[in-house]
Amino acid sequence: LLDAxxxxxxxxxxxxxxxxxxxxxxxxxxxxxTAWAGPWPVDERWWTADEARRAARMHVAVGEDRPQAFLLIGHAGRWRVEGRYA
Known part of the structure; x- marks a missing residue:
């Protein structure tokens, strides 16, 4: 995920x-x-200190000819596609 x-x-x-x-x-x-929403912070496994991690989710829409939307999760400075809506 990149800026301008x-x-x-x-x-x-x-x-x-x-x-x-x-x-x-x-x-x-x-x-x-073409559009985005979020981020929404996520505290995962907060109840177990050894496994706890912070992340963020967000939606992005891409494409004008064939629009698609993606659910992304960001952790440690990297984004990963968790879901795709076609």
């Missing part, structure tokens, strides 16, 4: 994005982001 300068978009400790998402790189292609 080509820098990776991350989530700050306060739960905000470091930049506005404009490109999603997925499946070997760069997809222009």
């Amino acid at each position: 300068d080509g820098k990776a978009v991350a989530v700050t400790g306060r739960g905000t994005l470091t930049g506005e998402p404009v490109t999603l790189r997925w499946g070997g292609r760069a997809h222009p982001v």
Whole structure:
């Protein structure tokens, strides 16, 4: 997930994005982001200190000819596609 300068978009400790998402790189292609929502912070396994981790989820919509939406999860400065809505 990249901003207009080509820098990776991350989530700050306060739960905000470091930049506005404009490109999603997925499946070997760069997809222009047409809309996005989030991020939503997620505290996973908070009840077990050894396994606890913080993450964030967000939705991004891409494409104008064949629109698609993705559910992303961000952790440790990287985003991963968790779901795809075609």
